[in-house]
Amino acid sequence: xxxxxxxxxxQLAVALLGxxxxxxxxxxxxxxxxxxxxxxxNATDQQREAxxxxxxxxxxxxxxxxxxxxxxxxxxxxxxxxxxxxxATELADRLPATIELSLAAMIIAVGVGIPxxxxxxxxxxxxxxxxxxxxxxxxxxxxxxxxxxxxxxVFAQELGWLPTTFRLSAGADYTEVTGLRVLDGLITGEFDIxxxxxxxxxxxxxxxxxxxxxxxxxxxxxxxxxxxxxDYVRTADAKGLKPSVIRGRHxxxxxxxxxxxxxxxxLGSLFAGAVLTESVFSFGGIGSFVYQAxxxxxxxxxxxxxLVIAMFYVAxxxxxxxxxxxLDPRVRVRS
Amino acid sequence: xxxxxxxxxxxxxxxxxxxxxxxxxxxQGKIVGLVGESGCGKSVTSLxxxxxxxxxxxxxxxxxxxxxxxxxxxVAGGSVKAAVAAPQAVPAGGGRRRGGGADVSGRxxxxxxxxxxxxxxxxxxxxxKDLAMVFQDPLSSLNPVVPIGRQITEVLERHRGLxxxxxxxxxxxxxxxxxxxxxxxxxxxxxxxxxxxxxxxVLIAIAVACAPRLLIADEPTTALDVTIQAQILELLKDxxxxxxxxxxxxxxxxxxxxxxxxxxxxxYSGRVVESAPVRELFARPTHPYTVGLLGSIPxxxxxxxxxxxxxxxxxxxxxxWKDGCAFAPRCDRVADACVAGEPALVGSAHAHRCVMAExxx
Numbered sequence: 001x002x003x004x005x006x007x008x009x010x011q012l013a014v015a016l017l018g019x020x021x022x023x024x025x026x027x028x029x030x031x032x033x034x035x036x037x038x039x040x041x042n043a044t045d046q047q048r049e050a051x052x053x054x055x056x057x058x059x060x061x062x063x064x065x066x067x068x069x070x071x072x073x074x075x076x077x078x079x080x081x082x083x084x085x086x087x088a089t090e091l092a093d094r095l096p097a098t099i100e101l102s103l104a105a106m107i108i109a110v111g112v113g114i115p116x117x118x119x120x121x122x123x124x125x126x127x128x129x130x131x132x133x134x135x136x137x138x139x140x141x142x143x144x145x146x147x148x149x150x151x152x153x154v155f156a157q158e159l160g161w162l163p164t165t166f167r168l169s170a171g172a173d174y175t176e177v178t179g180l181r182v183l184d185g186l187i188t189g190e191f192d193i194x195x196x197x198x199x200x201x202x203x204x205x206x207x208x209x210x211x212x213x214x215x216x217x218x219x220x221x222x223x224x225x226x227x228x229x230x231d232y233v234r235t236a237d238a239k240g241l242k243p244s245v246i247r248g249r250h251x252x253x254x255x256x257x258x259x260x261x262x263x264x265x266x267l268g269s270l271f272a273g274a275v276l277t278e279s280v281f282s283f284g285g286i287g288s289f290v291y292q293a294x295x296x297x298x299x300x301x302x303x304x305x306x307l308v309i310a311m312f313y314v315a316x317x318x319x320x321x322x323x324x325x326x327l328d329p330r331v332r333v334r335s
Numbered sequence: 336x337x338x339x340x341x342x343x344x345x346x347x348x349x350x351x352x353x354x355x356x357x358x359x360x361x362x363q364g365k366i367v368g369l370v371g372e373s374g375c376g377k378s379v380t381s382l383x384x385x386x387x388x389x390x391x392x393x394x395x396x397x398x399x400x401x402x403x404x405x406x407x408x409x410v411a412g413g414s415v416k417a418a419v420a421a422p423q424a425v426p427a428g429g430g431r432r433r434g435g436g437a438d439v440s441g442r443x444x445x446x447x448x449x450x451x452x453x454x455x456x457x458x459x460x461x462x463x464k465d466l467a468m469v470f471q472d473p474l475s476s477l478n479p480v481v482p483i484g485r486q487i488t489e490v491l492e493r494h495r496g497l498x499x500x501x502x503x504x505x506x507x508x509x510x511x512x513x514x515x516x517x518x519x520x521x522x523x524x525x526x527x528x529x530x531x532x533x534x535x536x537v538l539i540a541i542a543v544a545c546a547p548r549l550l551i552a553d554e555p556t557t558a559l560d561v562t563i564q565a566q567i568l569e570l571l572k573d574x575x576x577x578x579x580x581x582x583x584x585x586x587x588x589x590x591x592x593x594x595x596x597x598x599x600x601x602x603y604s605g606r607v608v609e610s611a612p613v614r615e616l617f618a619r620p621t622h623p624y625t626v627g628l629l630g631s632i633p634x635x636x637x638x639x640x641x642x643x644x645x646x647x648x649x650x651x652x653x654x655x656w657k658d659g660c661a662f663a664p665r666c667d668r669v670a671d672a673c674v675a676g677e678p679a680l681v682g683s684a685h686a687h688r689c690v691m692a693e694x695x696x
Binding site for chain 2 (some may be wrong): 099231235239241242249250253254257301329
């Protein structure tokens with residue numbers, strides 16, 4: 001297991017290095033260059049040269065890449081062109097909201113998706129199966145921003161059951177610990193804050209969970225159907241074991257292998273969905289920041305965002321791979 | 336009274352009949368063979384006795400109270416008339432096809448109780464305890480992600496109430512009994528870390544964990560090397576001799592039958608066509624199908640290049656038993672009498688289902 005972990009960590013480093021190369025090449029290839037943005041249009045060629053020298057842009061490409069890499073590993077992405085604050089600070093301020101939203105969405109998707117997929121498989125051909133399968137098809141078809149807007153209009157604006165925007169009610173007395181507000185509320189014992197944060201999370205999390213939920217239902221259903229037909233399930237049955245033991249130890253433990261992989265992939269893709277959901281609910285996460293950075297061609301901000309998201313993605317995949325080793329002893333030994 | 340008496344067992348999957356009125360008995364401490372080629376219904380018979388077939392709609396019990404596979408595959412089975420429809424070959428290891436429940440009828444009386452009429456929960460209390468099964472493919476029959484120790488202790492926990500250290504100790508002694516060296520270390524290993532023969536020993540250890548009175552072995556050596564085969568058969572024979580367990584041996588291998596069994600039932604197209612003590616069967620095979628089976632065994636005492644004599648045609652060439660002998664299309668001695676109605680099983684100690692028996696003998 002240790003060797004496996006080390007090997008995966010090395011692969012991770014290689015992947016991130018490759019990504020940094022791509023990013024660097026991309027920014028090099030972008031037209032214009034920073035001096036055009038930083039200098040007025042009537043600047044002289046001497047002024048441009050001076051600035052290029054000051055920024056180190058006259059150095060050979062590989063030296064520039066070394067500089068770039070050196071700053072990136074220290075999370076120094078430079079300052080945002082629009083706000084002037086360091087990109088790393090901007091991201092650190094906004095990431096917790098996005099993480100909280102993504103986790104909430106994933107909890108919904110896993111908590112509802114796996115049981116529902118299991119039931120659909122076990123009651124194959126019944127109305128429940130039909131509803132789950134067609135419902136999940138619908139879930140993958142509806143664009144997130146549309147679903148988010150519909151939920152907001154119906155449950156927040158018309159019915160008034162849930163708040164429409166933001167992460168907490170106005171004037172809430174909140175103590176920051178981790179930045180995940182539900183968690184913070186629980187840690188500090190401010191349960192009213194935690195509950196308020198949960199209420200604000202419900203609609204955006206449901207909207208964001210629609211696609212992963214649909215995918216998890218389908219994968220679980222297929223996986224359970226597959227496993228239930230396996231010989232070892234028949235063996236378990238031949239032992240006269242209780243249905244609950246057969247379900248947990250023999251069916252689900254095997255059926256979880258493909259599900260775990262897909263959960264990891266989905267968690268990465270949630271960040272993309274979060275950008276849309278956050279803007280509908282003014283959730284104040286990384287989404288609005290990236291949206292602004294994209295429209296204003298704020299390259300340092302974009303670069304920081306891409307690198308941070310990539311790191312998350314890679315880290316999640318590492319966790320999935322490691323959990324795969326825990327779930328499946330065959331992976332553990334082969335490596 | 337025999338330990339297990341199967342009477343007129345019929346199993347149909349929708350419109351195709353896999354088992355078409357099979358009757359046989361297994362006495363305490365005896366090894367009884369169920370012999371036939373793929374698709375003759377021998378595996379389905381054993382699964383029906385164990386209550387492991389997915390149930391058809393007609394026989395379905397309470398919701399959520401049925402074998403696991405049944406629950407996932409609860410699509411309509413056929414109607415009653417399906418039981419007399421043309422028998423068709425069912426894939427090997429039959430009864431597990433998706434989307435078809437099995438309609439089971441007849442009786443399987445085990446120690447005075449008809450297993451087929453037991454409610455699923457009651458049957459679950461007996462499975463693994465009073466009657467247990469060893470399956471054909473030891474790799475796919477063991478859960479790949481659960482240590483083998485746990486796969487043994489879960490039976491001990493369920494039927495003998497053993498837990499923790501006690502269960503582990505018992506599991507180790509079971510592994511020791513089936514001839515696995517260093518059993519304590521093996522308990523923590525996973526199926527893929529064991530050899531094929533070891534895995535089959537583990538399956539046997541699981542099956543005998545609660546000292547069942549009847550053990551059903553479905554082709555227990557088919558997936559193993561020849562040298563391992565002999566060891567596994569020896570082990571099974573040992574268990575029967577020492578524990579007085581009855582063993583129902585399902586096989587297509589007449590060599591296994593000759594070496595192991597006390598009684599043999601030859602199945603063809605879902606029915607017993609010949610039933611006799613093992614010596615009697617090999618000495619005086621009466622049904623042309625049995626004769627054909629014996630004739631197709633390679634023999635060491637024949638000239639080297641003598642071709643084998645297979646039975647012509649395939650098991651798919653059948654007529655319905657109620658119209659005549661299902662083997663008639665493949666039989667060398669077929670006569671008009673063979674297809675003039677249902678052939679009866681005649682004789683008691685050595686019974687056969689052939690109207691031309693005198694001619695054959």
